[in-house]
Amino acid sequence: MTYIKPARIVASPCPERALRPTVNDIAREAGVSLATVDRVLNARPGVRDKTIRAVNEAISRLGYVRDLTAANLARGRNYRVAVVLPDTESQFIQSLAKSLAEAGSMAATSRTELRLHRFPAEDPHALAALLSTLPDRDYVGVALLAPETPVLRDAVRGLRSRGLPVVALVSELPNAGCDHFVGIDNRAAGRTAGVMMGRFLGGGPGQVMVLGQSLLARDMIERRHGFDEVMQRDFPGLDVLQSLETHGSPATLRQVVAEMLSNAPDVRGIYAMGDGNRALTQLIEDMRLNGKLTVICHELTPHVRFALEQGQITAVITQNLGHLARSTLRVLRAKVDNQPLDEGQEQIRIEIVLRENLPAQPAPALEPRIDQVA
Incomplete structure (x- = not known):
């Protein structure tokens, strides 16, 4: 062998x-x-x-x-980002804050720290004062949800002149020179609301009421434009009334809606472009109008979920806040590192929720760490 x-x-x-x-x-x-x-x-x-x-x-x-991860580890570099939100009782803002806190916790292993700051919702000067302090706190980027005003535009330009990228959240700031916008296409969201409203109401006749917090907010403006485009083109038998501004006040919402319903008896639908859904559904119940109006609103908050289940709200146009929060951090890191974005990954998609396709209740999110404005 x-x-x-x-x-x-x-x-x-x-x-x-x-x-x-x-x-x-x-x-x-x-x-x-x-x-x-x-x-x-x-x-x-x-x-x-x-x-x-x-x-x-x-x-x-x-x-x-x-390999940016290896390079940043070698340099001991941290990404400390500031997220600035209005200080309101809005369930949407609270849900967004919790989603951001959860995304920040998950990103901590990649040397990312997220700090949340709140500002008085109706005080642009307090917001500008807060923004002016951020470059001195070792932040590398800022994400911001606020109406666009001349004071805010100057504050954003000041941040960018000192090397901090600025990302607009939920509502665009087209004239402030932000580096990116993270959120849904609000004009398309308004068009979506128009299609649903027109079809639910069978094309008319009747009147449709439109509610918004403030027409200074870009998301409100874009949603209204998109809504009108569809209603005028496809549903001319429905009369869309002027926008009613509530300024985030439940009392103001109750007053203006009650007055409109008294003066416009042919109202068959309500398009709520922003917050205030708790006050709206309570007023509809008090006026014994449950089931008599088609109500379309935005964002799947805890109250809106309940109102959908009870049949008080007909449909909700929403977005995945977890996706929005994670995208915010990815975009800021990419801007800091001067790297290209994956546009497909960062596109926040419009979702339509009815009582029949209501998703399971999400698990409780982390409570955010908040720096209040003095």
């Missing part, structure tokens, strides 16, 4: 790892020092345009892909 000696098996280095270019390869290819490569990669000043081009061309030729 012939004995065959087994071949010796020698593990070879991973070819992918062996071929992966490093900063040393970039420096050698571009003919510069490692320190120069580091300055270019981190967009630090003091490098000539010709040298920057040489380094970037070397990166392109070598196919270098930077």
Whole structure:
């Protein structure tokens, strides 16, 4: 019998790892020092345009892909971000704050810290004063939900001039020069409400009441425009009344809605573009109008969920707040690192909820840590 000696098996280095270019390869290819490569990669000043081009061309030729996580760990870098929300009793704002706290807790392992700040909802000057202090608190980025005013526009521009990216949440700030908007397409949401209202009411005849907190808020403006587009085009038999502003006050909402219902007896539907659904459903119940009106609102808050189950609200246009919160952190990190966004991943989608497809009750979220405005 012939004995065959087994071949010796020698593990070879991973070819992918062996071929992966490093900063040393970039420096050698571009003919510069490692320190120069580091300055270019981190967009630090003091490098000539010709040298920057040489380094970037070397990166392109070598196919270098930077591992930002490893680089940030090596530098001990932290992402400390501020999220600024109005200080109101709105269930939507409270739900959003909890979703942001949960996203911040999950992101802590990637060296991200989220701090929540609240400001008086009707005081743009207090908001501007708060924003002016953020660059001195070691924040790297800011996310903000607020109406766009001249004072706010100046404050946002001040933040960006000091190197902080600013992301608008839920309601766009188109004239403030923010770096990104995280939220649904509010004009499309208004069009969606128009389609549902028109079909639920059979095209008319009748009147439709429209409620909003403030027409200074961009999300309210966009929703109203989208709603009107569909109603005028597809349901001309329905008369859409002027917007009623409530300014976030339940008492004001009750007053203006009661007056409108008294003066417009043909109202068959109500489109509630913002908060105030608790006061609205209570008023409808007090006036014995349950089941007689088609009510379409936004955001699946705890009260809206209950009102859907009871048949007080007909349909809800909502968005996944967990997705919105996680997207906010991803977008801010990408802006800080000057990296491209995955637009598909960051698109917040419009969802329609009826009593028949009401999702299961979510688990309680973490209570957010809040810095109040003095």
